[in-house]
Amino acid sequence: MTVLCKSSLERIYAHAMRLYPLECCGFVFADGTVHLGANIQDELNRSNPESYKRNAANGYTFSLADTARLVASMRTDNPVSIIYHSHPNVGAYFSGEDHDKALFAGEPIYPVSYLVVDVRDDGVHGSKQFEWDGMQFECRESFS
Template identity: 60%
Template sequence: MDMLNHENLQRIYHHACSTYPEECCGFIFADGTVHHGINIQSELHHRQPDIHTRTGANGYTFSVADTLAMNRSFRSSNPVAVIYHSHPDVGAYFSHEDASKALFMGEPAYPVAYLVVDIRKGHAKAAKLFQWNGRCFACVQEIHTNEKDSTAQIRN
């Protein structure tokens, strides 16, 4: 099954647009089901700004319920395969912060790919899929939206 099919991309783009100007976050299970997560980064920042210096505008943290669901999935027949989040007004790239959250002791914390969505002024423009190549997270797929009909054009 193609987890990044047109319908799933539209679900993810809609999620990203609905949370703009903050980042969205979620994941896609191996069976293709999209789970819209809840970004609690601004709440964490509000409670402890000295510890959580980023807000939801430039960071994401899954809710406890989302984190538990994701971790449980890895012990099931339908594990999370892709974690996604948006980058409002800065482009789709795998940031230093993204890598820091995705790694534990220099190795991937989860056996997943990462989709980063480029949201500009509340509209989805593109997305990039990143996978661990043994040294770093590298872009393995670029997806550009067609603004006229909201379809995605995938480039490997």
């Protein structure tokens, strides 16, 4: 499990507050560097609401550039180790949509853990880090 340092969490939490009430998304490299991603969910929803029912207030999708950077990192000595996003006003849990984004044919797409941030209008209420246990994503650590 990757341990997040205080400065990485602070950067992620600031990202979540800056974009609230929309979901933020990004990732953390193995060296602890945080990449603030671009959530294109609103663009997808506007262009094709039948296929993309969620908007950026209740869903996230990385931009093509972010996805390419994430995938390319897997072939380096500093791969992405954590993908993060926020859940505005509903708490830090691994949702059904989170499972759908993380799995393909029942297996994780990327060898990463997932951090879900609980953000509300009065601030960040913490986060939870989820890891694949061979069957499902389980909460391995909570942060405040």
